[in-house]
Amino acid sequence: xxxxxxxxxxxxxxxxxxxxxxxxxxxxxxxxxxxxxxxxxxxxxxxxxxxxxxxxxxxxxxxxxxxxxxxxxxxxxxxxxxxxxxxxxxxxxxxxxxxxxxxxxxxxxxxxxxxxxxxxxxxxxxxxxxxxxxxxxxxxxxxxxxxxxxxxxxxxxxxxxxxxxxxxxxxxxxxxxxxxxxxxxxxxxxxxxxxxxxxxxxxxxxxxxxxxxxxxxxxxxxxxxxxxxxxxxxxxxxxxxxxxxxxxxxxxxxxxxxxxxxxxxxxxxxxxxxxxxxxxxxxxxxxxxxxxxxxxxxxxxxxxxxxxxxxxxxxxxxxxxxxxxxxxxxxxxxxxxxxxxxxxxxxxxxxxxxxxxxxxxxxxxxxxxxxxxxxxxxxxxxxxxxxxxxxxx
Amino acid sequence: xxxxxxxxxxxxxxxxxxxxxxxxxxxxxxxxxxxxxxxxxxxxxxxxxxxxxxxxxxxxxxxxxxxxxxxxxxxxxxxxxxxxxxxxxxxxxxxxxxxxxxxxxxxxxxxxxxxxxxxxxxxxxxxxxxxxxxxxxxxxxxxxxxxxxxxxxxxxxxxxxxxxxxxxxxxxxxxxxxxxxxxxxxxxxxxxxxxxxxxxxxxxxxxxxxxxxxxxxxxxxxxxxxxxxxxxxxxxxxxxxxxxxxxxxxxxxxxxxxxxxxxxxxxxxxxxxxxxxxxxxxxxxxxxxxxxxxxxxxxxxxxxxxxxxxxxxxxxxxxxxxxxxxxxxxxxxxxxxxxxxxxxxxxxxxxxxxxxxx
Numbered sequence: 166x167x168x169x170x171x172x173x174x175x176x177x178x179x180x181x182x183x184x185x186x187x188x189x190x191x192x193x194x195x196x197x198x199x200x201x202x203x204x205x206x207x208x209x210x211x212x213x214x215x216x217x218x219x220x221x222x223x224x225x226x227x228x229x230x231x232x233x234x235x236x237x238x239x240x241x242x243x244x245x246x247x248x249x250x251x252x253x254x255x256x257x258x259x260x261x262x263x264x265x266x267x268x269x270x271x272x273x274x275x276x277x278x279x280x281x282x283x284x285x286x287x288x289x290x291x292x293x294x295x296x297x298x299x300x301x302x303x304x305x306x307x308x309x310x311x312x313x314x315x316x317x318x319x320x321x322x323x324x325x326x327x328x329x330x331x332x333x334x335x336x337x338x339x340x341x342x343x344x345x346x347x348x349x350x351x352x353x354x355x356x357x358x359x360x361x362x363x364x365x366x367x368x369x370x371x372x373x374x375x376x377x378x379x380x381x382x383x384x385x386x387x388x389x390x391x392x393x394x395x396x397x398x399x400x401x402x403x404x405x406x407x408x409x410x411x412x413x414x415x416x417x418x419x420x421x422x423x424x425x426x427x428x429x430x431x432x433x434x435x436x437x438x439x440x441x442x443x444x445x446x447x448x449x450x451x452x453x454x455x456x457x458x459x460x461x462x463x464x465x466x467x468x469x470x471x472x473x474x475x476x477x478x479x480x481x482x483x484x485x486x487x488x489x490x491x492x493x494x495x496x497x498x499x500x501x502x503x504x505x506x507x508x509x510x511x512x513x514x515x516x517x518x519x520x521x522x523x524x525x526x527x528x529x530x531x532x533x534x535x536x537x538x539x540x541x542x543x544x545x546x547x548x549x550x551x552x553x554x555x556x557x558x
Numbered sequence: 559x560x561x562x563x564x565x566x567x568x569x570x571x572x573x574x575x576x577x578x579x580x581x582x583x584x585x586x587x588x589x590x591x592x593x594x595x596x597x598x599x600x601x602x603x604x605x606x607x608x609x610x611x612x613x614x615x616x617x618x619x620x621x622x623x624x625x626x627x628x629x630x631x632x633x634x635x636x637x638x639x640x641x642x643x644x645x646x647x648x649x650x651x652x653x654x655x656x657x658x659x660x661x662x663x664x665x666x667x668x669x670x671x672x673x674x675x676x677x678x679x680x681x682x683x684x685x686x687x688x689x690x691x692x693x694x695x696x697x698x699x700x701x702x703x704x705x706x707x708x709x710x711x712x713x714x715x716x717x718x719x720x721x722x723x724x725x726x727x728x729x730x731x732x733x734x735x736x737x738x739x740x741x742x743x744x745x746x747x748x749x750x751x752x753x754x755x756x757x758x759x760x761x762x763x764x765x766x767x768x769x770x771x772x773x774x775x776x777x778x779x780x781x782x783x784x785x786x787x788x789x790x791x792x793x794x795x796x797x798x799x800x801x802x803x804x805x806x807x808x809x810x811x812x813x814x815x816x817x818x819x820x821x822x823x824x825x826x827x828x829x830x831x832x833x834x835x836x837x838x839x840x841x842x843x844x845x846x847x848x849x850x851x852x853x854x855x856x857x858x859x860x861x862x863x864x865x866x867x868x869x870x871x872x873x874x875x876x877x878x879x880x881x882x883x884x885x886x887x888x889x890x891x892x893x894x895x896x897x898x899x900x901x902x903x904x905x906x907x908x909x910x911x912x913x914x915x916x
Binding site for chain 1: 632634635641645646648658706710716
């Protein structure tokens with residue numbers, strides 16, 4: 166056996182070994198991802214019913230009335246179509262780009278069915294208006310950015326430029342901003358609790374450290390739903406907190422702790438705290454224990470020693486932890502759905518609404534894609550910042 | 559030079575029920591280089607940590623320049639500490655590390671730069687100011703730590719096994735460097751080590767620790783030649799210990815009778831009386847080897863048979879089995895060589911031995 170064939174056969178064997186993973190990843194990760202991305206940008210309604218028109222009108226320069234071949238292709242498509250419902254979709258879509266299409270298409274379809282070679286300008290003089298042909302050209306492409314724009318409350322006006330939707334028509338952008346804001350709040354509260362916690366955990370040893378780390382890992386070992394349900398029990402109007410505060414006479418009316426932003430942030434902080442504590446802890450554990458002693462011996466007051474030595478050294482862990490928590494937060498669904506009010510729902514619940522309630526897969530996919538891009542951008546930042554500064558040189 | 563610049567008075571340290579330092583008294587003069595030498599767990603590092611303020615004092619008092627400092631926080635003690643693991647701040651450049659104590663003292667920026675440069679030049683690292691500690695070798699890092707501990711002109715410099723992590727050659731170079739700095743700057747240095755060579759090389763005085771107590775505190779020569787007890791004799795250097803009974807004391811000469819009937823005349827600790835049990839400590843290099851019966855008049859003699867010789871480069875180790883037990887002698891290479899089985903006489907003068915309590 167020659168060396169190269171032996172190499173090839175071992176490579177082949179390795180390929181067989183990793184094949185199950187590759188197939189799994191391809192089938193359940195890559196393919197769905199591609200489907201989602203395609204769904205988010207595709208709009209085949211017009212191009213499917215008017216395939217010849219779509220192919221022919223692509224090269225039209227938008228000046229004057231389109232060439233006779235394009236008009237012939239349009240007539241042929243209408244004549245060939247047998248699906249009235251699909252034609253209805255096309256009409257609706259075109260009408261939303263240029264009003265007047267509803268009556269125009271109705272008139273044209275019946276005229277063309279009677280005489281496939283009829284001159285369109287004779288059917289209706291609106292066919293001499295380039296604006297109507299322009300609307301067909303705009304919608305002929307099987308791809309569209311309309312869903313992505315709608316995810317951010319934007320649309321294209323009749324001239325084709327991007328504008329904001331009228332106020333009150335869509336809240337996607339507001340909910341996206343709310344998602345980012347809630348995630349920022351969760352990240353901040355994780356940091357406020359997690360940084361001192363990690364510092365304490367790193368400074369003690371033996372069973373104390375085991376207990377501290379165990380306490381922070383415990384939320385990870387319990388089901389998300391169980392934890393959320395537990396918070397519902399604790400926070401409700403006659404829950405433990407309100408009962409004890411009223412029993413102690415601190416308050417007369419129960420505090421509203423649940424179905425608002427407070428409950429959402431509290432429960433999400435609880436769940437995501439390990440992702441803040443562990444990176445900081447793992448950075449601090451590598452810091453020699455006597456750096457603070459050294460700083461003190463050099464004349465640094467404990468507060469200054471902390472600010473100048475321990476805090477800068479833990480910063481890399483803080484950045485990693487903050488990004489991890491933030492990235493995980495923006496995708497949260499169950500916790501805001503169960504513990505938040507109507508005004509606390511996050512972008513994931515909008516995706517769920519689109520996909521489950523209104524079956525608008527394109528919008529669900531488009532918002533999902535925006536979330537994905539946001540997360541990837543944050544991941545790029547994370548990757549850059551978590552690199553070892555010495556190795557990075 | 560004022561005596562008793564630093565005083566430990568009946569200092570005790572307990573960890574729970576374990577007493578690591580017990581009723582310890584030690585006075586250190588300004589400008590003195592004192593080594594705390596002892597096996598691990600003997601309390602020497604704990605004493606240093608108490609002096610630096612990293613550990614609290616369980617009992618007694620630590621007095622610095624006439625003031626009790628038991629409760630003075632570390633950052634106000636004005637002591638430079640050099641750690642075994644260097645303890646440089648990994649996120650600061652070399653220059654920033656050395657500037658740190660000056661910044662903490664609010665010294666103007668213009669002055670800081672000059673003093674940092676001077677301190678780094680002193681340890682021959684002036685060219686590496688912009689590097690991070692991680693980019694330096696162990697020896698370079700320790701020199702930075704030294705510069706950082708000296709740059710603010712502390713009242714005392716404390717060193718906790720600072721050379722322990724370095725290889726032998728570098729360690730010896732650093733020993734000489736530190737000794738040189740000590741002489742040049744008139745520093746008061748307290749140096750913790752478990753390496754006796756290091757302590758002998760560098761110190762004005764060595765305090766030998768065991769079980770939380772100082773066994774002996776004296777000059778290197780005194781500690782080596784005149785150990786105060788068996789622990790010191792065995793811990794520092796190599797020695798032969800011969801058990802016997804004191805039969806007479808005349809001035810500084812003690813006559814010790816060995817079980818076999820041999821009698822030796824030797825110097826030793828004061829306070830012995832006839833009839834006391836005692837040990838004779840005999841350093842291997844203080845013994846001379848002669849052909850049987852050829853020992854000069856007036857020296858102590860002991861006959862035996864060579865059972866082993868070990869070539870050690872600069873000297874020979876000769877193991878001699880005698881009536882009083884096995885004795886190791888360290889023989890100069892210029893002297894004659896001895897074959898196994900040769901009958902020999904060991905000889906030493908009264909001033910070459912040292913009698914201690916058993």
